[in-house]
Amino acid sequence: MNFLEWCQNSPLSAAVRHEAWTIPAIEILHLAGVVLVFGSVLVTNLRLLGWILASEPASALAADLARWTRLGLVLLVITGPLLFLAMPMKLFETSDFTVKLVLVAIAGTYYFAIYRKRILAAGGSGTLKRSAAISLGLWMAAIVAGLELGAFS
Numbered sequence: 474m475n476f477l478e479w480c481q482n483s484p485l486s487a488a489v490r491h492e493a494w495t496i497p498a499i500e501i502l503h504l505a506g507v508v509l510v511f512g513s514v515l516v517t518n519l520r521l522l523g524w525i526l527a528s529e530p531a532s533a534l535a536a537d538l539a540r541w542t543r544l545g546l547v548l549l550v551i552t553g554p555l556l557f558l559a560m561p562m563k564l565f566e567t568s569d570f571t572v573k574l575v576l577v578a579i580a581g582t583y584y585f586a587i588y589r590k591r592i593l594a595a596g597g598s599g600t601l602k603r604s605a606a607i608s609l610g611l612w613m614a615a616i617v618a619g620l621e622l623g624a625f626s
Contacts, residue, residue, distance in 0.1 A: 509545025521605035
């Protein structure tokens, strides 16, 4: 609780909350990060499932989209803590926040530890289809948790 109180009372937290436009601007950038990350993952997953771009090698597509994924991650890493600082006490008390963080951590870990390596190695198509379905499900669950958090916080 001391950490949360410190966050709530920090000058950066006050600055984020002070102006009427800061939180909406940060949320727009956060959503742009979500769109970039999920959009690139979605396109790659749909390719792996055989629903789009069948003639494009999945590993080449993933490599082409990697810079957009990284840009989205940078936006999320910057804006996420700023949004947290706007209302740390309230977010910490909301179970949706914990669920969202856990799902993002699981989806991100799966993406970097398993999924991306499999795509770049261009393993068996059955494994890649399963990985695509798992990845898509994890990211969608994290996004739904984030939307739930935004709607009811």
